[in-house]
Each structure stands twice: as structure tokens, then as C-alpha cells.
Ligand SMILES: [Zn+2]
């Protein structure tokens with residue numbers, strides 16, 4: 003909560019106009035209370051007249067997006083998780099911005115959508131983990147509003163729907179595992195691998211790309227004894243140089259991280275993602291294409307899922323590598339520092355502000 007409190011006080015500064023006429027800082031205490039609520043009755047409507055007015059967004063909407071996303075990386079009660087998700091759904095459903103509330107050149111609706119998009123993979127994880135069934139369903143609706151690929155959304159829906167339906171509301175700890183949906187979860191990843199690595203794309207090693215897809219699926223299933231990052235040498239990268247196939251592989255890593263994985267599999271996917279984010283473009287990337295920028299833009303959509311990993315990672319290795327990826331993406335230095343302090347007991351082995359020379363025994 004220390005991290006969330008920091009985000010709240012940093013985001014809600016006195017220069018932001020609240021339409022109610024009071025300084026926007028008056029929302030801070032409400033948000034801290036909402037994060038700590040057990041069986042809260044306060045929900046999105048409490049922010050009516052401050053953050054939104056009907057279908058219209060007011061200036062505090064953008065800082066509120068950052069706060070809601072930061073809240074969802076923390077351990078919250080089901081009621082609180084649902085409330086923060088509902089605020090985000092209202093913001094992404096807005097149709098316009100308040101006249102006079104924001105300077106004329108800004109398009110706050112667009113800015114909010116872009117900010118929410120950095121939570122994309124966090125929402126997928128929420129759909130699958132069903133910690134709070136209401137929040138899972140609302141997360142799915144947010145993904146729809148973001149215009150996510152209908153094929154990927156459809157796959158997520160098919161997998162998660164039985165679990166969402168059969169999880170009793172008083173059993174927030176329910177998971178896909180608990181309702182025996184592991185096969186479905188595997189299908190989600192298999193579908194995504196097939197979409198990202200279609201036949202006709204060649205693996206840099208010269209073999210059919212299907213072997214790479216099989217290796218990634220095996221990595222997700224095998225757990226202990228699964229392939230290590232260097233098993234992808236010559237297929238995804240060559241030393242620090244990336245092949246262009248690294249971009250779809252990064253997307254597969256993010257999809258894999260929304261699933262419950264054995265600790266060792268999870269660690270390898272995070273390390274592979276870190277390797278890709280810190281790599282250099284290789285020989286098969288056409289000149290003039292800013293490949294590193296493309297990768298960063300894609301992985302930015304995992305920003306808040308990575309923060310959730312920093313705080314709730316299964317191992318300090320997973321948390322630390324997630325933090326290194328965030329540093330590599332060049333995330334906001336204040337937010338990074340505050341997350342580092344809040345998660346210090348798990349990520350102390352990572353150096354703040356530098357990720358390059360960390361010992362990597364991948
Ligand atoms: Zn207000």
C-alpha cells in the first residue's frame with residue numbers, strides 16, 4: 003500500500019482542477035480508503051462530479067487511471083478490486099471531455115485510453131486469475147473497449163467463462179486451477195502461439211517455425227526442467243542481437259505470464275522477455291525499421307502486469323527481473339523508485355537505475 007499511497011499523492015496535485023471546485027487533492031483520502039475497504043459500498047459512482055460527469059471525462063480522469071492501475075497491482079479485497087476496475091471501465095467508456103475542464107489542445111479521452119492500454123496484460127491476468135469474479139468480468143469489458151483483437155479476446159473468454167461462472171462470490175481465492183480449467187488455459191496460449199508464429203514464417207535456424215512454437219508451449223507446461231533462455235539462442239536471438247521473430251515471441255511471453263505457471267517456467271518467460279527488451283536489432287531486421295522502439299511499444303502494454311509481478315512475484319527472481327524490464331522500458335523514475343522501496347525485501351538484488359551489468363546466468 004505504501005506504493006499506492008505514493009502514486010496517489012504524486013498524481014493528485016493541486017494544479018489539477020476538480021469540477022466540484024475543491025482542489026483535486028480532496029480525492030486522495032477517498033482513494034486510500036477505497037484501497038483498504040473490505041466490504042465497501044463506495045464504488046465508481048462516488049467519483050461522479052469529480053472524475054466524470056455522466057459520459058464526459060473531467061481533468062482528474064487521467065491521474066485516476068494511473069492510480070486505479072497501481073491499485074490493481076496490490077493485494078486488495080474483492081470489493082475494492084472490483085471498485086477500481088469499475089472506475090477504469092467508466093473512464094474507457096466515456097464519449098467526450100468536459101468543456102472548460104481541460105485545455106483545448108488536449109484530448110483527454112485519447113490520453114486516458116492510451117494510459118489504460120498499458121494495463122492490457124494486467125486485465126488478461128485478472129480475467130484468468132478470477133481473484134474477484136466481478137473484477138474479472140469488468141476487466142474483460144475494458145479489454146473490449148480498448149479494441150483488443152477479437153480472436154485473442156474470444157480465446158480468453160472461452161477459457162475463463164466457466165471459471166467465472168462457477169466461482170462463488172465468497173470464494174475470491176478461486177482460480178482456474180481450482181476449477182480444473184488448466185486444459186483451457188493451455189488452449190489460450192496455444193491459440194496465441196499459432197497466431198503469432200503462423201506457418202510460412204521461418205525460424206532463423208532454417209527449420210519450420212512450428213518447432214519454436216512447440217518449445218514455447220513446452221516451456222509453459224513443463225515447469226521444472228523446462229528449457230532455459232539460452233535454449234532460444236539461434237532461434238530468437240544471437241547473443242545480444244535479436245531476430246525480428248523476437249517481437250511475436252515477446253507477445254507470447256506476455257500471454258504466458260497471464261497464466262498460472264510453475265515457478266521455473268515463469269522465471270524463464272520473464273528472463274526471455276528481459277533479454278528481448280534489452281537486446282539489439284539483429285541481421286534480419288530491415289534497415290530503417292526502429293525495431294527496439296517497436297518492441298518497447300509492445301511490451302509497454304505489460305507495464306502494470308510487470309508491476310504486479312514486482313509486488314506479488316512467486317520468487318524474488320521473478321520480481322527482480324520484472325523490475326529490470328520496467329527499468330529497461332524507461333518507466334517513470336519516481337514510480338520506479340517508489341516501487342523499489344516498497345518491494346525492497348524481494349528486489350534488493352537488482353540495482354536501481356541500471357540493469358545492464360547485472361549478473362545474468364540465463
Ligand atoms: Zn471534486
Ligand SMILES: [Zn+2]
Nearest residue numbers: 205207209237
Ligand atoms: Zn529455430
